[in-house]
Amino acid sequence: MLYATPPLSAIDERVLEEIASMRRDLQHVVQQSPMKWTADLRRSLTASAIAASNTIEGYRVDPVDVADLLDGERESVDASEEDKAETLAYQQTMTYIQSLWDVEDFTYSKGLLNALHWMLQGHHHPHRPAGRWRRKPIFITAAGDPHATEYEGPHEDDVPALMGELVDWLNHGDLTADPLVRAAMAHLNLVKIHPWTDGNGRMSRSLQTLLIARQGVLAPEFSSIEEWLGMPGHTWEYYQVLRDVGGPVYSPDRDTLPWVRFNLRAYHEQSQRVQHRVKRSTDVWLALAEHAERLHLAERQLTALHEVAMTGRVRRSRYERAEALSNQQAVRDIQTLTRTGLLTPIGNTKARHYTAGPAFPSDVLATAHRRHTITNPYQDA
Template sequence: MLFRVPAIDQADERVLAELERFRGELRHQVAEPRRWLGQLRRSLIAGAIRGSNTIEGYTVDMADAEAVAAGEEMPTARDAQTRAAVTGYADALTYVLQTARFEVFAFHPMLLSALHFMMLRGGLGSSPGRYRAGPIWVSGAPDNPPVYTGPDAERVPELMDELCQRLQSGDRDAPVFVRAAMAHLNLVSIHPWRDGNGRMARCLHTLVLARQLILAPEFSSIEEWLGSSPHNTAMYYAALGDAQGGSFQPERDAHGWLRFCLRAHHLQAQLVQRRLDIAAEIWKVLADQVAAAGLGERAVAALYATTRPEGARRATYIRDEGLTRDQAIRDLQGLKAAGLIEEAGHGRTQRYLAAGPAAQAERSVHAAIIAQPLRDPYGVD
């Protein structure tokens, strides 16, 4: 037995309808050929990688997460365990994002175990890909009593079979955001592996979206939102705890958990829309600045990258634009001579940051667009 889809009330229906509108509007915007979309996509993927790992205590900054998302080495020195956790999760998430285009696909326990192996292959002592052989509980902190106890290990195989069967052919009439939320709750409640269950549940949430959303799933994942602040993470754990009731009790009503996930999706959609608006406006302003400096249009991509908090790296600019090293150096030096960027760091940590009028433009556009707070979709029932 697994958690069932709870009854959906009028407030939920309203939020789901708003999510569909967001989805349609975002799909239209993403379909238009805009050169900054590639950088925005990578930023969203990096946010998901960083957010999901932050929840588990593996903290990296956005520059590191973006480097991993781009297939590059992290510019910051990190311990081996953190590097393995972040790169493993990036590999699994990359596979998940590609499933949207798979002609042959099926939810199967072996698929989930393979994703788990990708995530935890850096620590073979955790038996990546293999179900746990004994009891498991979550304490929340060392020396604390358990806050959740998983089902007996003997039940795990049958529960995983049931979960995959439901994902493959059950609840087909339920909205995809609802199916993804319930997949998340069921997998983390089964707790089939010794480690990595939370990351896998969040990854499965995104996988369900990837298989049913026409819009690229990186624009719909809530992994970034869940780990973006201690407040959001605390609410996430509280919603899980309320749904689970301390042990495997799938007969419990999961409506509170569903509302939490729908609210998170709505808030993340608002944030993505803000990023799209900011990116489009900043790109226009920067294009004028590059033209006024007498530089080629290609340099706008480099200048745009420098306006983000983590800045731009020469290697990433070379790869994104298909340039030679000399071309990239020439563009960056031209922007620096025009007073639009400045260098920070050395060697592996070297990056370029917006300066002068470019930095001012970014601040002005950003402040204008975020002047209004996000709207709580359940604020008015």
């Protein structure tokens, strides 16, 4: 038996309608924008999702460093080897998930879920078995007290049947429910079954992202709520609602509406955040274009300046790949931007990156750092 999808109230339906409207607007903007304009944003959103989900589990790598790791800059990133390994494993998992969003003959299976788990946790095998159901009890301990059990998962002998039930539901269950609600319920059921010895939280969040992406409204990079969940206050709420809804043991007869509402709020607020980020990103491109002639910039050089404005820094190697340049061309361009004061080099050799220099247009930076307000859709309800 699985945790059941709850009936929604009029308030919940209104929140879903607002989310759908924002997502349609985002889809239109993303489709109309040149690919180059959204490339930085896609990479940044992916890096933020990976960083946030790993942070929830105690692995801390800054989103900017995650972006560098995704580009193969392992040696230049200032993080522990363990944190790097976890980041790269999660990136591998998310990359595969992103590739599945438009597969026509796609189907969920136990094999798919175990394969995704191997991508995430295979580097720990066999010390922590990966890609196979757990064969022992699972206990979630309370924060600060390793002897206090906060949640006990179902017996290991029941896991194969429960996962079979979940896979069947993923393919055929509650298909008339809103896809965002189904994605939230997939997350809840997987994390409460807790079928693996480790990595269950990240797998549950990954499965939710996959279901959202399979909806096809937005590319997967714009669909995840993992960045939102990784914010400190939200992470505490996340664990709290999982405790309250899931119960101290596997209890699929409990009311799941508080969990769905928590997720609807996350979808809504993350959509607001992405809307603001897309608008800032577009406005930065337009502002840089206005300065291009005055600053004698080639169009391709705007790519380096855009990344600096939006993320705070750029590496020569990433600029080279983004614009499909030779090493010599990329070096020449970066040197030119440095000589004119648009960029400032930080660090040496492989660790070197570039930040905004004294001549970087201040109005562009002001646009990139423009503040916004996020509203809770349930606040006044």
